[in-house]
Amino acid sequence: MTRLRFILGKFLGNITARPLAALGSVLSLFLLFLLFDLVWIASYSINGFYNKIISEIEIEVFLDNTVPDSTMTIIGEIIGDLEGIDSIEYISRDNARSKLNDLMGVDLLEGFENNPLPRSIIIIFEPNYLNSQNLDALNQALKRMAGVSDIFYPSNWLARAEYTKLVISEILILLGIVISIAVLLNIIQIIVLSARTRTEEIVQLQLMGAGSGFLATPYIIEGIFYALAASVIGRILIYYAIDLYTFRNIEIILPSLEERSYFCMATFLIGMIGGYLGIRREL
Numbered sequence: 001m002t003r004l005r006f007i008l009g010k011f012l013g014n015i016t017a018r019p020l021a022a023l024g025s026v027l028s029l030f031l032l033f034l035l036f037d038l039v040w041i042a043s044y045s046i047n048g049f050y051n052k053i054i055s056e057i058e059i060e061v062f063l064d065n066t067v068p069d070s071t072m073t074i075i076g077e078i079i080g081d082l083e084g085i086d087s088i089e090y091i092s093r094d095n096a097r098s099k100l101n102d103l104m105g106v107d108l109l110e111g112f113e114n115n116p117l118p119r120s121i122i123i124i125f126e127p128n129y130l131n132s133q134n135l136d137a138l139n140q141a142l143k144r145m146a147g148v149s150d151i152f153y154p155s156n157w158l159a160r161a162e163y164t165k166l167v168i169s170e171i172l173i174l175l176g177i178v179i180s181i182a183v184l185l186n187i188i189q190i191i192v193l194s195a196r197t198r199t200e201e202i203v204q205l206q207l208m209g210a211g212s213g214f215l216a217t218p219y220i221i222e223g224i225f226y227a228l229a230a231s232v233i234g235r236i237l238i239y240y241a242i243d244l245y246t247f248r249n250i251e252i253i254l255p256s257l258e259e260r261s262y263f264c265m266a267t268f269l270i271g272m273i274g275g276y277l278g279i280r281r282e283l
Helices: 002-016 019-054 069-080 093-104 132-143 155-196 199-207 212-244 257-280
Strands: 058-063 085-091 120-125 148-152
Touching (some): 002 019, 019 155, 019 212, 058 132, 069 085, 069 120, 085 093, 132 148, 155 199, 155 212, 155 257, 199 212, 212 257
Antiparallel strands (some): 058 120
């Protein structure tokens, strides 16, 4: 009990002995954790925005004029049973004409004896199926079906969107790694400076027989304290700001409770490693 009281007393003494330095350390780490939180939330929000956009992608399969109307149900069932398809919508010539009228605001086919517009089937996909590779494979399968004259979907746009998402994800991951390293280096430097203000005391305790583990423990706790304090302050500010501000057409997506728990564990570990590496240089 005396040993624990001594360790906690040294930890609190390191902070209270230099309150301005402790405040500056927390604030510097707070800015890094705030930046990390922003990068983290941005990655989730961008991914959510991307999923929302591509969820609206549909394939429209145009049918040959020689295919009789009586077989539309059978063709629809065959297409609907393909992998990844959530539902289908049959567009008859009359429906296509109505859609064209709504789009243009005038009946462009007035005076035509027969409706020349093609029939088509619109395919709506399951959310997890939408990517270039799956849609290209489906496109090839549909082309081999009898009665299919043409297929339309924004393949080039989807490929560019996927590439853009990949590049942004890699940049955000790199930023997260750089910020994490910066946090670790800051904690190491903070602990080094804290230990150097007590060099004489550390030497005296070593002469009295105190082991390295015993001497290092208060500084390891100090590193954990700085990391957790800065992280908590940053997280509180983030949640407060989200309640105040909203972004048009972009939903702010926060990490789950489980992911935040892992983040706290990682913060604890970074603080512990930083504290250990910092005091190890002075022992």
